[in-house]
Amino acid sequence: MSSSSASSANHDDDEHPSETTSSRSLADTVTVAHNFEITSYSLLDGFRPGEYICSRRFNAGGYEWCIRFFSKKHTNDDRFTIRCVLTVITPRTEERSAVVVPRSNLHGHLIEMLEDGEGKDVTFSVGGQLFHAHRCMLAARSPVFKVELFNGMEEKDDTRHIKVDDDMEPAIFQALLHFIYTDAFPYQYCGVDKNVPLQHLFVAADRYRLDRLKAMCEQKLCQSIDVHTVATTLALAEQHQCVQLKKACLGFLSSHGVLGDIQETDGFKQLVSSCPSVVADIVNHVAIASGSGRAAKRARVEATHSDSSSS
Structure with missing residues (x-):
């Protein structure tokens, strides 16, 4: 009789516990990509077994990684790029709560406000197209817009309708507004993943002092430099004083065997004409990369010849 009563009591405790806790297992993932460019591959002949060249270290998931390349002479290309896409999975356990807090959707609401035009109080005319926006949002995000739209704490009466200079394309201005309202890169606008529109967006971001964009x-x-774009990109870097972009361009220009092809492009001729001071930087980088004074002299002569031809 007593045994039966004890069993019944245990069963009741299982169905009606005094306290219940719970947890769940989650996995956080971080994915990064790293491009490791191999140049002058033919010079790697003579590697002993086990020898390798190494990329610079990069971070992913709280760890440092690098790419090691062991030469096996199985390609005819003298220059190629190894692209490593790495996903780090980190398991973790967290306490479960009965209250689930939804993710922030502030950027979604703001872009809806931009697209719906509700509450708009300023209109921009860009290349014949009209764009409606909100002064407070623009002023909060861009110090240039703040000066343009407000005089101290007072609204300027002449800012209801603003005509933007003709050198700004409508698609670029639309991409600019999208970033202002969302703080996200405007991939879906004006093909900004292409080099030329990307350069235009860069100039617009600099103009309105949107440093993050x-x-x-x-x-x-930096990631899209090639033979056809390096000269115009370098000119852009020089004009806007972008140290890292200039460094990436000069590094590409001094790569094995590409300078001759680059000098044939219209962009290089324009570079020599508009930024003659950068020619010395090109010569120095080519000389360092080749380790030869003769190569430096040849590069200087070729650059001078391009300058004369463009004149």
Whole structure:
């Protein structure tokens, strides 16, 4: 009889516990990509087994990583890029709560406000197209807009309708507004993943002192340098005093075997004409990369010849 009563009491405790706690297992993931460019591959002949060249270290998931390349002479390309896409999975356990807090959707509401035009109080005319926006948002995000739209704490009466200079394209201005309202890179606008629109967006970000957007554009320009774009990108870096972008361009220009092809492009001729001071930087980097005074002299002569031809 007593045994039966004890069993019944245990069963009641299972169904009606005095306290219940819970937890769940989660996995956080971080994905990064790193491009490791191999140049002058033919010079790697003679590597002994086990020898390798190493990329610079990069961070992912709280750890440092690098790419090690062991030469096996299985390619005819003298220059190529190894792209490593790395996903780090970090398991963790957290206490479960009955209250689930939704993720912030502030940027979504703000972009809806921009697109719906509700509460708009300023209109921009760009290349014949009209864009409606909100003064307070623009002024909060851009010190240039703040000066343009407000005089101290007073609204300027002549800012209901503003005509933007003709050198600004409508698609670029739309991308600029999207960033202002969302703080996210405007991938879906004006093909800004392409080099030329990306350069225009970079210039617009610098013009309105949107430093985060400018840095985003600079990073993407560094990653998209090639024979056809390096000269115009270098001119852009020189004009806007972007140290890292200029460094990336000079590094590409001094790569094995590409300078001759670059000098044939219209962009290089324009570079020599508009930024003649950068020619000395190109010569120095080529000389350092080649380790040869003769190569430096040849690069200087070729650059001078391009300057004369463009004149």
